[in-house]
Structures are given as C-alpha cells and as structure tokens.
Amino acid sequence: MRNKKVLYWVFTGLLAALMLVGSIPDIMSVPEAVELFDHLGYPAYLLPFLGVAKTVGVIAILIPGFPRIKEWAYAGFVFDLAGAMYSSIAVGDPASGWLPFLFGFLLIAGSYVSYHSLRKAAPSQGLKNVMKEGVPR
Numbered sequence: 529m530r531n532k533k534v535l536y537w538v539f540t541g542l543l544a545a546l547m548l549v550g551s552i553p554d555i556m557s558v559p560e561a562v563e564l565f566d567h568l569g570y571p572a573y574l575l576p577f578l579g580v581a582k583t584v585g586v587i588a589i590l591i592p593g594f595p596r597i598k599e600w601a602y603a604g605f606v607f608d609l610a611g612a613m614y615s616s617i618a619v620g621d622p623a624s625g626w627l628p629f630l631f632g633f634l635l636i637a638g639s640y641v642s643y644h645s646l647r648k649a650a651p652s653q654g655l656k657n658v659m660k661e662g663v664p665r
Contacts, residue, residue: 532645539638544586546632547605551586554579568615582608589639595647602640609633 553561554575562572581604588594588601613629 529646529649532642532649536639536642536646539635539642540589543605543632543635543639544590546635547582547586551579551582555583568619570615578608589643598643602636605636606633609636 556579557572557575561575565572565575585601585604588597609629609632613626616625616629
C-alpha cells in the first residue's frame with residue numbers, strides 16, 4: 529500500500545506542477561501565451577478561462593475526497609492536452625514538439641491509474657485506517 533501511495537503522489541505531484549506551470553501564464557495572459565494562441569488560431573480571451581480551469585483541476589485532484597469531481601478533473605486535463613496537441617499538429621508544428629504532450633498524458637495516466645488502485649485497496653483496510661493514512665477518496 530505504501531508503494532502505491534508513493535507512486536500516486538509522484539505522478540500527481542508532477543501532474544499538478546505541469547498544469548500549474550501552464551496555467552499561470554494563461555491566467556496572466558503573458559505576451560508569449562497570447563502569441564502562442566494567435567499562432568494556433570485561438571482568441572486571447574480564452575487564455576484566462578483555460579488557466580483558471582487548469583488551476584481548479586489541480587485543486588480537485590490534490591484535495592482528498594470528491595471522487596466524481598476528480599474524474600472530471602482528469603477528463604479535463606486529457607481534453608486540454610488532446611486539444612493542444614491536435615491544434616499543434618493542425619497548424620503544422622514539428623513532431624518534435626509532441627514530447628511535452630506525451631509526457632503530460634503519461635502523468636495523467638499514472639496519476640489516474642494509481643488513484644484508482646488506492647481507492648480499490650482502501651475498503652479492505654477499514655474506514656478508520658483510510659482516514660488516518662490520508663488515502664485519496
């Protein structure tokens with residue numbers, strides 16, 4: 529159980545860091561983010577919305593409890609990365625730029641699978657132990 533927890537927090541911590549690092553420039557509409565959105569053909573007014581959505585998603589996966597909200601947050605991260613990758617491909621960006629997207633998908637999958645592994649193992653330990661050990665529920 530301890531190894532599963534460590535694995536969960538490694539994947540989830542890296543995923544949270546990746547999404548937060550991407551959300552801050554979006555929220556602030558920094559010139560580089562606006563330029564990227566212009567390159568992809570999107571209006572700049574979407575930047576703060578996406579940045580706030582990513583930040584809320586990070587909060588949702590880090591706070592214990594609320595399993596249905598966590599599911600939506602994971603789905604939102606997949607939609608965000610899939611849309612960004614598709615947009616990058618559609619405008620003809622080189623395939624070498626796909627690595628960050630693939631890394632993001634790997635982090636999402638690792639966090640999601642380990643989260644469900646912990647949830648599945650939690651009932652066998654009893655409610656008291658689960659709450660005491662801080663298993664994500």
